[in-house]
Amino acid sequence: MSTETQEYTNGMRPGPLTREIPECMRDKYTVVQTVFDVLAFLMVAIGYIIQAIYRTIVGYPKKDLKGSIALVTGGGGGLGSLIALRLARLGCVVVLWDINKQG
Ligand SMILES: NC(=O)c1ccc[n+]([C@@H]2O[C@H](COP(=O)([O-])OP(=O)(O)OC[C@H]3O[C@@H](n4cnc5c(N)ncnc54)[C@H](O)[C@@H]3O)[C@@H](O)[C@H]2O)c1
Incomplete structure (x- = not known):
């Protein structure tokens, strides 16, 4: 019988075993990281939308x-x-x- 313990990276939901995630990616798989990524994406997307609206109204130099x-x-x-x-x-x-x- 296997008595393998499952250790998870802090803040990570039970899913793949920590050792199954490449070493360099472990700290990026946190909930906080995901929230920051989504917020950064939204900020950049909204920035481009505002820029497009501005250029439509004012035009290019x-x-x-x-x-x-x-x-x-x-x-x-x-x-x-x-x-x-x-x-x-x-x-x-x-x-x-x-x-x-x-x-
Ligand atoms: N007219 C359109 O709605 C339209 C739309 C998209 C793309 N295009 C492209 O734009 C280009 C010009 O279209 P157009 O309707 O003014 O064509 P056109 O045939 O009225 O004019 C083409 C001109 O290019 C000259 N020419 C042909 N071969 C040449 C060569 N080897 N060296 C130098 N001059 C040469 C011709 O003598 C002619 O004066 C074409 O490549 C065409 O495919 C046209």
């Missing part, structure tokens, strides 16, 4: 492109030409690249 050089591939037509025109209006030096010479 816009980068000043005046004087920047922009290379647009396929700038002879379609989306490329529209992007090139927009960049030129924002003050960029626009370099166009296209196989369609006419465009």
